[in-house]
Amino acid sequence: MxxxxxxxxxxxxxxxxxxxxxxxxxxxxxxxxxxxxxxxxxxxxxxxxxxxxxxxxxxxxxxxxxxGPVNPDMVVDMPKDRFPPEMELAIGMPLVMSDQNGQQFQVTVTEIKEDSILLDANHPxxxxxxxxxxxxxxxxxxxxxxxxx
Structure with a gap:
């Protein structure tokens, strides 16, 4: 056993x-x-x-x-102008971001708004x-x- x-x-x-x-x-x-x-x-x-x-x-x-539970603090509304203009974003697309310490983590595009992109860093x-x-x-x-x- x-x-x-x-x-x-x-x-x-x-x-x-x-x-x-x-x-x-x-x-x-x-x-x-x-x-x-x-x-x-x-x-x-x-x-x-x-x-x-x-x-x-x-x-x-x-x-x-x-x-664990979904942590609302791990959902970020990022201004569109922070993304390269040629980047084609889609809902569900995984991206890699870096925090202020250079630590990388994965996020998922969850919503595309007129001026911003909603990114979720919670585990899927x-x-x-x-x-x-x-x-x-x-x-x-x-x-x-x-x-x-």
Whole structure:
């Protein structure tokens, strides 16, 4: 059974509450990670804990245990004159911005107004409950339960 510290491989199919797929390992190698190490969202770690190899199950992760709520402070109304005039902007377009410290982050164009562009720096899955169909493929590594003298 999967426990914290185990390295596992899992196939997954991630869906939003409306049934739309946002990610899947189909046609790729299974996702490999160490349980409890912070490599995946907390609800995913909790969802695989206790599974056995070959087991399939569906988990639902509330947004608070996934990518958190949408933060309105991360939505910025940027004047159009801050963009190159030849740049063709479209709703849903990802862009990379830099803050005053030179740190880069991704934003998404969410609205094009007459004089400004609305940019959202929230994770695209923020505020969304996620459902995953899981299949545990392998458990490897991890610490042994019994240590031989």
């Amino acid at each position: 999967v426990k914290k510290g185990d390295k596992i491989k899992v196939h997954y199919h991630g869906k939003l509450s409306n049934g739309e797929t946002f990610d899947s390992s189909e046609g790729r190698e299974p996702l490999e990670f160490e349980v409890g190490s912070g490599m995946v969202i907390p609800g995913f770690d909790e969802g695989v804990t206790g599974m056995t190899v070959g087991e399939k199950k569906t988990i639902t992760i509330p947004f608070a245990e996934a990518y 899955l923020a505020g969304k409950d996620l459902t995953f169909d899981l299949e545990l493929v392998e458990i490897s590594g991890g610490s042994p339960l019994i240590i031989m003298p």
